[in-house]
Amino acid sequence: MSDQPRRPRKPAKPYRRPQKDPVRILAFDALRAVDERDAYANLVLPPLLRKARESGDFDARDAALATELVYGTLRRQGTYDAIIAACVDRPLREVDPPVLDVLSLGAHQLLGTRIPTHAAVSASVELARVVLGDGRAKFVNAVLRKVSQDDLDGWLERVAPPYDEDPEDHLAVVHSHPRWVVSALWDSLGGGRAGIEDLLRADNERPEVTLVARPGRATTGELLGEEAAVPGRWSPYAVRLTEGGEPGAVAAVAEGRAGVQDEGSQLVALALANAPVEGRDRMWLDGCAGPGGKAALLGALAAERGAVLLASEKQPHRAGLVAKALSGNPGPYQVVAADGTRPAWRPGSFDRVLVDVPCTGLGALRRRPEARWRRRPEDLDGFAPLQRGLLRTALESVRVGGVVGYATCSPHLAETRAVVADLLKQFPDTGLVDARPLLPGVPDLGEGPDVQLWPHLHGTDAMYLALIRRTG
16 A cells, blocks of 8 residues: 555536526427427427517517527528538437537527627537537537538538539538429529529528508508518518518408418419409309418409409318408308319319419428428429329319419429429310419519519519410
8 A cells, every 4th residue: 555645636616507598499499399290490480489488588689599590500401411410420310310400500600690609609518418418518519619610611612512523412512402402493493503593592591571461451551551561572462571570460460451471472363363264253263272371362352353262272270271361351252171183163163263282392492491301302293193183173163264373382393384284285175374464563484374483583482373274
């Protein structure tokens, strides 16, 4: 036994409890809901923010930061995954999803916001301690310190393949879209590099909130009295809230006299309503009416002309949303829960028919950024029979001389022109109507006769519309 006196041990540092940050915890909870439940952020986030505000934990600045963290992380998920993958010593699929969510939130703060580096790292580590535990928080700290060693442009030079070697993969990494989505959008858009980069960049921008003043129930003048409200670009019923805000706090929206509706969606309904028909104009049909935005606008327009709208929606709960949207409509209407491919009405009953068919939603990636990571190319095969079936029923439901509007919130050619071309072959007594004159003042509408709207050209979702007349 040694006679040397024992060196006294240094007293252990007292354990420090992690600091709970309500903003980042809420953002993490929203991302977990999107990942675990296939939820959509635009449906998950509002109730979380409302609950936080009611509890007194949040003010307007907190809500704005939480919203930016959630949507910014989801929009840039592909880019951040590539950067994080370069900073870990294992395949990304082996990183637990909750850990990856914390890392992605941290990466966005470091590379996509003005939050100082030290604050971004320390706040992310504290979040990890709260939601993951101290052990995994050390891993988060190590990875984010590597991420913080360069800015976004520097990282993109390192992780994105050169454009000249692989244009689609380069654009996929730089603009955070799956490669197959880049390819599909490019095919539909056509043109060179500048156009597709403008489109992908627009997909990653925060969209304005757009309201619609439902004719006979509200006016744009009333809505323009709201803070930071400006007229829409193209629709005479549109008002844009340039600073965002809570649409439900607008009196006309709360009362159902106005609604939240993208301007592209408004233009589709207006074009169908204004398309020339031969003879009577008394019966209108919205064959895929849920959740009710287009139906409410069509119902108001029909009422001004003494026409009746039938709104059909297969899912009963969505049919309830349609009924709520139409409640208070100034003219007669009816809502039915019915399968649009097995109609509850006689053939040739309608003068105007709209079918805004279920689709991949690739035209609304600004509003639902997570959809780009959730969709797969094989989803197109699942939608194809339904889209063709709904358009077939629409063409059977319209009378001779009447008009059908086929719409999708996707620019994918397999969901737009391919569907229309197939049904025109099956119905030789039909023909396309030039939709472009029915969108007055809207530029860059292509060669027609159908119309494809674009976020970067029109500031709208990428809505597609083909107008088809029954001729015999």
